[in-house]
Amino acid sequence: MIRVVVENVLLFLLPAAAYVAYMLLMRSSNTSAGTIINDAPLVWLFLIGALLVAATLIYYASITPGGKPGQVYIPPHVGKDGRIEPGQLK
Numbered sequence: 001m002i003r004v005v006v007e008n009v010l011l012f013l014l015p016a017a018a019y020v021a022y023m024l025l026m027r028s029s030n031t032s033a034g035t036i037i038n039d040a041p042l043v044w045l046f047l048i049g050a051l052l053v054a055a056t057l058i059y060y061a062s063i064t065p066g067g068k069p070g071q072v073y074i075p076p077h078v079g080k081d082g083r084i085e086p087g088q089l090k
Contacts, residue, residue, distance in 0.1 A: 011056055012049040019045060 016037075023036045067073065067089040079085045 008053050008056070011053050014052065015048040016040070016042075016045045 019040055020033055020036050023040075024031070024033065027036075071089045074088055074090055076087045077085055
């Protein structure tokens with residue numbers, strides 16, 4: 001669960017990080033990241049980050065197979081021959 005939260009936070013911050021990196025590379029004077037953040041279009045960066053997270057969640061929700069009502073999930077387990085059998089819906 002913590003991995004999902006961290007991935008979504010990183011996706012949310014990705015537009016701001018890309019903006020700061022771009023501005024640091026393009027500005028010729030010695031400006032700090034704090035100055036760039038103060039001048040940044042934070043509302044647009046927030047909206048782009050939120051859309052990126054929402055699009056990612058919708059994508060993964062659409063490709064994740066779901067079970068039918070009444071199916072039982074059997075978690076991964078060690079089989080009779082000592083091999084790990086993947087989880088499945090039955």
